[in-house]
Amino acid sequence: MEVRAADAADVETVREIARRSMEASYTLSPQTIEGAVKQWYSDEAFAERIEDDDQLVLVAEEGGEPRAFSESVVLDEEGDADLNWLHVDPDYRGEGIASALFAETRERLEEMGGTRLHGRVLRDNTDGNQFYRHLGFQKVGEDHVDIDGTDYVENVYVEGEPTELEAVTTDDGKRVYVDHDDAFRASLGPFFTAFSDTDRETRWGYYCGNCGSLDIAVDTMDRVHCNECGNVSKASRWDAAYL
Incomplete structure (x- = not known):
């Protein structure tokens, strides 16, 4: 598997992987998912994201065919970083793609100064929560988020031991x-x-x-x-x- 930095030509592929992944993982309406994907990964928004020096968008390919992407950001000079999304095409889950892409994402974030990684995932996304726990992340709290008028609980994870309040x-x-x-x-x-x-x-x-x-x-x-x-x-x- 090859992992590379995304470029502007990847926008439609990223939209399709995100859409299929969210449909498989989240109990959101098709209309909410479609609207969110169009907004997050519009041509303009995607171009801004990949040109931002603090953000990192990676695409994982097999045989030249995109299978997954990750989106992350370095938050501050203290080394805090967020893994915002790691989407794998549902047809190729269970093949180790997510773990390999996560490892590459973490390595590149460290090169950018992001040494302490955080992750967020909706509580009802069973696979997403299991993924973070499998990687040794610790749940440190919960947030409530409003999505299209419905309140959802989002679990907050951190890699390593939680920081003291x-x-x-x-x-x-x-x-x-x-x-x-x-x-x-x-x-x-x-x-x-x-x-x-x-x-x-x-x-x-x-x-x-x-x-x-x-x-x-x-x-x-x-x-x-x-x-x-x-x-x-x-x-x-x-x-x-x-x-």
């Missing part, structure tokens, strides 16, 4: 706990989830990785914005702006 005090004296394993990309630095408890059960809000502020706002499109430094989240996999 950081206790931070708000301006009004409340103690909250920042989870550096639950991060997402933004314009100036990642945002981290802050919890009201050390069991990661009650989400309080967000912590800005650029300036350290807890003064964070969320707009009607679920974009997260720091009122101190202007850091703003970039569209994620389930961002309402996409669907």
Whole structure:
């Protein structure tokens, strides 16, 4: 199997693999999947993704035929990285393609400075959760995501041992706990989830990785914005702006 960096000519192939993979793995309506794929992998969005120095899109081929792709991103200078997607054509699952593509993805992320890898997968995606556990990832929490008007639970995984929560005090004296394993990309630095408890059960809000502020706002499109430094989240996999 050959793994190579994606180029602009791969966009239709990536769309088809993503569509078939999501249909096989997720309990989402065909309309939601179709709409999401068209938005995430439009010609313009795909071109921006492969030209971004912090993002990595790899295609796995056998005999010159694409079988899978991965999409990942380096979040910050501390080495945090997210594996956003690893899709394998359902006709070729069980042949070791996912494991081989994951190994190559991790190696290339390390070359880019991404040494601590995180992954997210919907709770009802049995194969996806098993894949992370098989690779030795630890589940560190859960997020709730709205997809086309329906609430879903997304499991958050980290490779290796979870990072200890950081206790931070708000301006009004409340103690909250920042989870550096639950991060997402933004314009100036990642945002981290802050919890009201050390069991990661009650989400309080967000912590800005650029300036350290807890003064964070969320707009009607679920974009997260720091009122101190202007850091703003970039569209994620389930961002309402996409669907």
